[in-house]
Amino acid sequence: MNKFVRNLLTEWRRLGLPFEDETMIIAVSGGADSVSLAVALDDLAKRKKLNLNFIIAHFNHNLRGAESESDAEFVKDLAGKLKFEFAGGTPDPKSPIQNQKGNLEQNARSARYKFLGQVAKKHNAFGVLTAHTQNDQAETLLFNLIRGSGLEGLGGMRSVRDFEIIEKFQIQNSKFKIIRPLLNWVQRKDTESFCLENKVRFRQDTMNDDLKFSRVRIRKEIIPLLQKLNPRVIETLAKTAKLLSEDAEELSNISQNNSGNITQKSLKAHSKSMRLRVLRDWLKRHRGDLRQIDLKHLEGIERLIFSRKSGQLIELPDGEKVIKREGKIVFENSRVEKS
């Protein structure tokens, strides 16, 4: 058995994933990472190591015209060759991603995950498999470090977590998982080698070279400089993220007992870092997620609580507000649904 395939099986076991009688959605963009994941899972299926129903899902963001179309065709062909069912998706034609407000990368990601969630729900899947690697983890850590997100953000992605569908700003904890079986041990160079060794073609996303995206700058400019100081920096950062996410979890257990009812008095008892953690938990509880939230918002809420004037407010992204009323902070969601 190929080493990559063997290691995938080892990680599958380590993560406690099922070996039979379940449906798994594989999210495939057509790049080397996701193609490797699909091909290696097919190998394990052929060897009867995994007896699962795999479905390849591809979301065509429609951001690159003909290139997007060929990617979708390519992934559909791959699914055909592997004899996996194929599920394709595109954005709502009434709301193309490039016309949406806010950050293009984040909007594309939201639309993609919404689609993956729908596919998983429809097929009553155990989970959605994504091909994130140590490189993605290292980039996530750096991305969050640069924007100032604190310990939670530095912890990056988790290998297995509940898939949360964000619909109309309420979170429904669904029964399926998001699973990243390459996150802990694979680097981008490994998946490219795997494809080359196995004579499997993969696609290059030209948006991966567009320096107007922060992620691309981190990948193409910042990480190569870090590698001059530590040639194994990707592995180092990915391991650091994992440790920091465990640290965050320990602290989160303490914080969650304190984020129900926030007053000036209850916050004063904590260190600044624990105060921000409690506020983060409080905000997540009311808002559903922490997207686009950074340190300056949390510090704003902290100042709001400790200021003597009442009736003041802090504006959050997307028109949400935190208001102080009678010494307590209140979350107000004034995002208006478009009819």
Place this chain on the structure above:
Amino acid sequence: MNKFVRNLLTEWRRLGLPFEDETMIIAVSGGADSVSLAVALDDLAKRKKLNLNFIIAHFNHNLRGAESESDAEFVKDLAGKLKFEFAGGTPDPKSPIQNQKGNLEQNARSARYKFLGQVAKKHNAFGVLTAHTQNDQAETLLFNLIRGSGLEGLGGMRSVRDFEIIEKFQIQNSKFKIIRPLLNWVQRKDTESFCLENKVRFRQDTMNDDLKFSRVRIRKEIIPLLQKLNPRVIETLAKTAKLLSEDAEELSNISQNNSGNITQKSLKAHSKSMRLRVLRDWLKRHRGDLRQIDLKHLEGIERLIFSRKSGQLIELPDGEKVIKREGKIVFENSRVEKS
């Protein structure tokens, strides 16, 4: 009062530092940061805001020939102008820094701190003031992130801590502090402006431009790239470091209760991150500090504990060893004193 001077006084108060009847050593290299600190403290002394005995200390590392000499002269002159006592130091002529084994920057730092500790001890000082800024804090965070040091290292430097003298590999907790009154609010550009506004000259250290040093690469190459993604990244990283150091402290309180007697069983009860933290505390207790220790050493000790073979050992920098004997780990310091 100049804004810089006023803010220094505010921070002085916030840190709970004494206003009279104490001796304070100011560590001055001659660069803009330390010259600003000395000049601003002199201003506060002249305004009778601080009634302290200031001594300017300068350590000439003797690494840059005539340039080093002129820096030392420059700082001595500055002390004369401010009417502060001056204490100069140089490395032991029998052991010049450039001939010492190991990392040049670390050896220079050790020699400098040893000197500062001696000056503080001699004058029975309250503390040693250093002029580290948010830039230094941001660089420390990045330096530690790149080498893989976990939450503790990412927390960077503290504004006030006990000064530990490392002498013959034993730590004597001394009665004086190391104090960094610029760390939380000053950036390098602020000290340069302060010097220019006040028509005070300062020196440029040519080693600050030498890209063979990791610190210089971080400062000159990496941070400018990060600033393209977040123009306020220095402030962001410095604030992040502060929050992370508070997080580390919360977790450290939990860990320290567990690092006395390490066995396989006691470690197994923890998450990986807490295991490493317990090992780090254990190592610090035996070794005095964690210099040159990174993730791979800690993971080595972890593997040692969990491996079934006994008699194995992990080598640490400077010839120290961790050995497993009868299920327990033992620290062995085989660093040999040169006669």
